[in-house]
Amino acid sequence: METTDVKMDETTQGVTKSPSGARIFWREIVRDKLALISLIFLVLITAFVYGISLILDQKEIVTVDLFAIHQPPSEEFWLGTDYGGRDIFGQLIIGTRNSLSIGILVTLMTGVIGVVYGLISGYFGGHVDNIMMRILDFFLILPFLMVVIVFVAIVPKYSVFTFSLIMTAFLWMGIARLIRSKVLQEKELDYAQASKTLGSSNIKIMFTQVLPNITSLIIVTMTLNLAANIGLESGLSFLGFGFPESTPSLGTLLSYATNPQTLEYRWWIWVPAAVLILLLMLAVRNVGEALKRAADARQRRG
């Protein structure tokens, strides 16, 4: 979303252009060294993880090798092996990729659903809003963890995509509420009213007039949600309600630490995953906070 904005601005605006959204964000990032490091770290790790996992063979990595059980880090196994003799380094790469994929997918899907739901609810208001918000309240009071556990139990086989769908079904409400409240404000402004008098249809006003004015809010919320979703996925996998061991994720690696022996003597199995989760969530959050400041002129540092 950001990159297309830049292109448009640069090609169309004249000499006296004001800084575009992306440039403001960039200035903010450069000013905030921690966010800059976080961004570089994120870009590197994403490129690395997705790049390496292309050449890694997941089947081979998750195959049990009884002759290599609980090996400490060595030349052959950079981060050692687990109780099934499986290479931790390979699992870490694929696990990070899976966790990131789920985090991103869930964030995107909850984002789309939440934005559309919030837009419709806030824009039409009145009875439509009332009914839609009551439906949302219903989803909100469902105990997330229990429902996801039940779903995971009844769905026989699931992939990254179906698991993301299950999570999405119970995570879209927050952003929907946020967008709704902003749209309630925005639609009363004169430009939205003016569009009505100019003969634009409601759908056109919603998506071409109101939506561009709330993009910064959407981007910021989604970035901060990403951090939360990565954590949530790891948490579910840790509890054993995420992926099976044949599909590694950061959470499954971490869950080996439930074994006291592993926790105490075989640090190489769970420490890298734990550190990575921590760093990923922190980095995404730092970038998100910088975005948030960039979106609000009063908080900017750059």
Add this chain to the structure above:
Amino acid sequence: MGFLEVEDLKVYFPIKGGLFNRTLGNIKAVDGVSFSIEQGKTYGLVGESGSGKTTTGRAIIGLNDITSGKVLFEGKDLTSKKSKTASVRKDIQMIFQDPYSSLNPKKRVLDIVAEPIRNFEKLSKQEEKKRVQELLEMVGLSPESILKYPHEFSGGQRQRIGVARAIALKPKLIIADEPVSALDVSVQAQVLNFMQDIQKELNLTYLFISHDLGVVKHMCDEIGIMYKGRYVEQGTKQDIFENPQHIYTKRLVAAIPDIDPRHRAEQKQFREDVQREYEQSYNDYFDSEGLAYGLQSVSDTHLVALPEKG
């Protein structure tokens, strides 16, 4: 059949509350307003804040729901659902009060001015661009500014963009909702004169909503004065400014500042007299709820809200 006729227009806003969100009462924002405008004329709607003048304008263009009454535009009833469609929308446009919020900050001038054109006419990109440039030239802005964003313009320039957008479809009636009250005084005259120029050029009719009597005197042929959702007086410019009958109108007219310092003492005296009269005869002109009475004819053009027995 007039050009625009408003008959007994009422716009009530419900007060919700209590158990089950019942309607407890109504705010009578506009309470039985009737007037008519001839084509090519400017009709001024004047009143203090909260008098319902803006609501009247918004009800005519369809931004507020009408509780009861009729709005006839060239004989067509705008209140019936069917005519809420395109053709009438095209003929009535609005200029908004605040040029800072009435233009979408994320859109370029080209998109802002072309929005109505895209909705009603199918033009190619080139034709559309040419048309927008013509419109911008018409309102005195450089045609090169089509790629700029609204925040790159001053308040007066922004209001001109608003006007360009309003005249893009060659409407017959423009509802101008305090078009200059957000601008500073030096720019006000500029925008007003230019509105008069395009009125002649395009044979526009204005419904000019304002609280500034000086501006209204400059612009309008006929004037209606509103107070608490009702009319207190209606007449030609001469009727209102030279022969105000209602005590509220008198007070308004007395409040117009006079810049000649030699009249200062007289003005002060005059204002104090009017104020005294207003306080003394308030109960004669307003009913027990503080609302104006029904309109009585004083002359052919002049209507005043006086009590039945006078």
